[in-house]
Each structure stands twice: as C-alpha cells, then as structure tokens.
Amino acid sequence: MFNTALFFILLFLGVPIAFVLGISSIIYIVTTGNVGILNSLPQRMFNGVQNFGLLAIPMFVLVGELMNSGGITKRLINFASVTIGSIRGGLAYVNVAANMFLASIVGSANAQTAIMSRTIVPEMEKKGYSRDFSSALTAASSIVGPLIPPSMPFIIYGVVAGQSIGSLFIAGIIPGLLFALAFSILIYFISIKRDFPKEERAGYGTILKTFGSVIPALSIPILVIWGILAGVFTPTESAAFAVLIALISGMFIYKELKIKDLPKILINTVLTSATVTFLVATSNIFGWVLTFEQVPQMIASAILGFAESPLVFLLLVNVILLVVGMFIDGLAALILLVPILLPIALQYGIDPIHFGLIMVINLTLGLMTPPVGTVLFITSSLADVKYEKLLKALVPFLVVSFIVLLIITYFPQISMFLIN
Template sequence: MTLYLAIFALCMILGVPIAFSLGLASVAYLFAYDQWQLMIGFPQKMIAGIDNFVLLTIPFFILAGNLMNSADLTRQIVRFAQMLVGRVRGGLAVVNVVASMMFSGISGAATSEASAIGSVMIPAMVRDGYKAAYAAALTAAGSILGSLVPPSLSLILYGVLTGTSIADLFLAGILPAFLICGLLIGYALWRARVEDHPMPQPVPREERLGLAMRAIPALLLPVIIVGGIRSGAFTPTEAAAVAALYALIIGGLLYRTLSPGKIGQAFYDTATMTAGVMLIVAMASMTSFILGIENIPRSIAAQLVSVSDNPWVLILLLNLVLLVLGLFLEPLAALVLAMPILNEVFPLLGLDPVQFGVMVVLNLMIGLITPPVGLCLFIVSAISRAPLERVSLAILPMIGICLFVLLMVAAVPSLSLLLPQILNR
C-alpha cells in the first residue's frame, strides 16, 4: 500500500488530474504485486463502480443547473435577494449569502455556485467598497450550501454508496444549510458595523413584483424535486429528468433567454462535467477495491477503536480524518474512497445513517474552502484577483462557523433528522 500512496502523492504533486492519479496508482499497485488477473478485470471494476441506475440523477441534475445558468438566472436571483434584504448596512454581503442559499437549490455543486455567484457578486461588492479578499471569502463560504440542499450531487452519491434514502438525505441537509446561512449573515452584519460597510441601493418599488415573478419559478425547483420524491410521484432518477425538463421549459418559454446555442452549450458542458464525475467515481471504485484487498478499512477501524471505544471520541477522530482528506481530494472522489472505511466505523458510532451522511458530506465540503488547496478558494481568488493568501486569511472565521455547524450536526440529531421524521409520519 505504501507504493500506491507514494505514486498517488507524486501524481498529485505533478498536477495530474485526480481521476488519472487514482488510476495510475492502482495500475502501479497491480503491476508491482503481479496481480495480472486483477489487471484484466480493471475495466470491469471501473464499470461496476458506475453501473448504478440512481447515478443517472447526476447528469440530469447537472443539466438542470447548466440550463438555469444559461438562462441568466443568477442575476435574477441576486436582484430578488437584494429586494428581500432591503437597505441594511453591509446589505450587499447579506445579499451574497442569501443568493448563495437560493442558488443552492439549482446548482447542486459548490464549485458551480462559487463560479456563478462569484462572477456577479464579487465585482459588485468590490465596486461598492468591500475588500476583494472578503468578498471572495464570503462567496466561497456560501458556496458549500449547494452540497446540503437538493439537488446535492454529494448527497446523491452518498445515498448510492450506502443505500440510504436520497429523499431523506435531501431533507436532512436543509436545516444545517439554513443554520450556516443564518450564521454567515450574522457575521456579515457584525463585520459591516465594525468596518462601516455601505448600504446598497434600494430596489425600485415598480420592479419588485416583476423580480418576484421571475425568480419564484426557478426557486420552486427544489420543492418540485423533494415534493415529487416524497409524494411518490417519481423516483430520484425520474425527479432529475423532471428537473432538467422543468429548467428547459421555464428557461425557454418563461424567461425566453435560452437560445438554441445556449441549450447546445448547456448539453456540452453537462456531457463534459458528467464524464469527469463518472471517471472519478470509476477510478475511485478501483482504489476502494485495492483498499479491500489490503484490508485497510478494517485495520483503520481497529486502530480507531484502540484509541477509544467512546463514540464521541471516535466521531471527533473521524471528523479530523475526513477534514484532512477533504484538503487534498475532490469531495466525490474522497467520498468513494472513504466509504469502505466509514462502513467499518459507522456501526460503532450510534448515529442514524441519514445524520451520518450529512455530517460526512459537510465535512468533505469544508475542504473545498480550506487553505491551502481548497478548489472554491482558487475559483473566487481568480474572479476577485485577490491573492490566495489574503482570501485564505479572510475565510478563517467563516470556516470556524462551518466547523461549529458540523459539530452541531454530529451532536444534535434533530438538526438533520427533524424534517425527515416529520414528513415520514
């Protein structure tokens, strides 16, 4: 296993994409240990890793998000959020967080949210007198909300890997997302007082009804997804297809901003993004198989238990391990790699699988905004043109907020389980 880890680390240092780093390390392991029969079955293991009907939800939800982006929905949401927030000191920072929360129900991915919201909000905040590093950091912190509310791609993959109800996972992430959103708003308002941030321009009264009418149909998308699944009207896979069709209809007929060229570009972007996601899942599945050969998951579980048999100590240690893993790996790949280990440790923790899923996903998403290699940090730093070091420094208090919510998810089951329990009655 040492050879595998060494080659994987070398590939990452050289800048090889994560999917190919996993694949090259797996091939090197099989060559080194003369596992020729397993080498022949390498493609079969890759295909088996993605041969799951529920994974069809991923391309459809990605397509829905891309169609919404192509319909220029981001600006509509930002203006609607500005109308809701009104004129308060530091209002544009609050608009940033509120818009991120609204956009979360459309994108399903933190990186997409950081790019879409950041391209609109960061220049606007800088023009209004905010520091570029602070605007970028706030956008990055808000972007992880997309991983907690439907249609979260990470929650879908966790559900596929563990057999947990995707509908329950979608519901379970909503309250933690609102808690993060509320705490970020509180931090933005506090900082506005300390640094005397400006008040935004009011939205003209005559525009308000039009803004609401344009934004509400898009904001209904997560309601349709969860409501349709919970009511039994359609399965998660069918819900994804309905979401894509809904995005196409409102973008083309209601907003009338989807031209044939934009639709074609949305399909192209969906194909390339889906290929990247599935390649990561396929390669990570092969790595998980190698971990099984080496009996690594059971060994790690035994080592954790040897430290303590107290469930809370194990939860703390597990969160620390996942935080470190999230620093270096893309969340979907980290999730596939970690699940064999998590499956061994999970029975010892006494947690509900839905609560555990929200905890794991939120943990790995925090890695996207954690220096020095958080992907969302790179995105917002490029948009704001602020040095990565300054953005990393500015985001530290917001990471503290996310870690607090992570501890709350682990310690307070009702935070993630209340909505699923209410709707399952």
C-alpha cells in the first residue's frame, strides 16, 4: 500500500516517470526485505535495453534533428499551404497536412507539437483564426505522429511484444490518414460555421516548384517503407539509411545544414535517446516487481472473468488505456502493460499487430487529456494560450478521435489491409 501511494505521490509531484518507476521499485525491494536483489538490478536494467530493435530510436531521432535543422519544416508547411491553402479554412487544412508530412520525419507527438506550435499557430492567428482553435487543432493533429512511420512507440511495442516493427510501421499508415481525414471533415463544418478565410490560389508553376523542394524529405518515409517491404533492410537499418538521406538533403540539396550545427544536433539526439533508454531500463525493473507480486496474473484473471467476448475485451482495454494514458507516459505504459494485456488479447484471437496499434493510439490520446497530458502543456506554453481555453477548444477533436479509435478497434481490416 505504501509503495502504491509513493508511486502516485511522485507522479503528481511531477517527478519524471523514469525516476518514479526506478524509485518505487527500489523502495519496494528494500521494504520487503529483498535487499539481496539490489545486486542484480544493474544487470536487469542493462538486459532491458539490450535489444537490437532499440537502436532504431536514436537513428530516427537523429533523422528528425537533421531535417529540422535543414529547413524541411518550413518547406513542408509552404508546400501544404500552396496546394490546399486556397479553399475556405485553408490554413486549418494546412495544419493537418503539415502535421502528417512532419509525422513521416519526426515520429513523436511531443516534438511535432513543439515545432508546429512555434510556426503555424502564429501564422493562423495573423490570418484571422482564433488562437484557441489554432492551438487545439495543432495539438490534435499531433496524434498522427506516432502512427505514420517512423514511430518510436511502434519500435518499443515491437521490441517488448516480439513483433515485426516493419509490420507495425505499415499498419499505422491508413489509421494515420484516417485521423487526418476525420479532422479535415470536422474543419469543413467549423470553417462554414465560423466563416474562415481563404488564401490566394497559387499557380501551377509555384505548386510544382514547392513540390520539388519537398521531394527529398518525403522520400525518406517512402524509401523506409519500400526497403522494409522489399526486404532490402530491417527497420533499424532503414533508420541508418534515412539518416544518410537527411544528411545529404540538408547539406547539399537544401544547403541549410552546416557542419557547425552537427554538435548541437548530436547532443540533442543523445539526450532524447538517453531519456528513452533510461525509461526502458527502469520500466524493466518495475515490470519485474509487478511480476514478482503476480500483478499481471491478477489483472488477467479479472479481465477474463469480466470480458465474455473479444468485443467487450477491446472496449475494456480502450477504457483502461485511456485512463492510464492520462497519468503515465505512453512509452512507459507500453513497456508495463504489453506483457500483461497482449497474452490476454492472443487468447481472444486478436492479431498482435492490430492490438499494438490500438495500444499506441490510446496512449497517444492520453497525451492530449488532463491531468498530465504533455501535448496540452507544450501547446499551451509555446502557443501562449490558457490551458483551460485550449482544453475547451480541443473537445470536438477529442470526440472525433474517440470515434476513429472505435472504428479502428472494431474494424481491424482497416489497419491490416496494407499488410495483408
């Protein structure tokens, strides 16, 4: 009981989740008298990160850093603006499209939100859109980040569940596009109601020119997916290949990436990768504590006793994950919950790739819900909008997101189509 209380106290005090998991595990071991186990903790932490698939994380983080420093973000936004900015509410659609393009490079909802909050929100406000709506749309559109490859949550799930990371990447494409389509439909009705402005229509020459400028960036996800499907390289090897393309594009095609920028880029990559790796390590020992206490078995028995069919089980999983996502970082939740929930899903005959997609979407939605939704805090801070107003403006997008989540949950053909 004390350890549970300590866990939630540290969580609500704002202690980083990696330290919460590590401290809670050590306190549990000490208070239960299993002090001898402390000797093996370093080895357990090391074993938790000793997986070849995790090597893709720093590689894809480096791709994002290289492309951002190479000027790709503004080119993506400009391309989206030129192609679809002339219709009513054009900049709102540009926001969704730019997020979708950016997702194919960054693969992180938090990083994506930070970039877009600084760039497109001020531009939308200048054109007559309210700051509340612009910020809410930016936060909501970030959900496509972990769905369209490369995706850090898919890499973590693939490693923990022992599933193909390449298949997870491919499974996320159509759901990511479906979220973008759903937000676009919502924007259409809001733009009519609020009489959003139109942008001046660009000529075909301008469209072709801007398209040519983003080809190197858009080629990264295409080549990654093609290489995995064709068996040319593994997801980890594809990440290294993507780094090479990003480096060449930034230095020799866009010519905005300088050698002097590389130390800062590498430092940012190391910091981000180290944060994720440490989280994986501490989650591993926390998971061991849960296993020692037979928590997974108790949860499994409770779910199996309550859920009489796969449909009820999936609904229950959605509710559990949405609640967990409100309080715990998505990557940590994946590492902790996959060993508990996946075996139950397999008993119900649910495809592990489809189940991984459901878990990632739920936990990503948790980034946009209080009390500790990091996307909300990032958007509120960088876009300079009050938290309460942002949350109110976000409600329609959350409702649409939950509807799309249910569609993806109960129609697995949507996510499995490209794989099959």
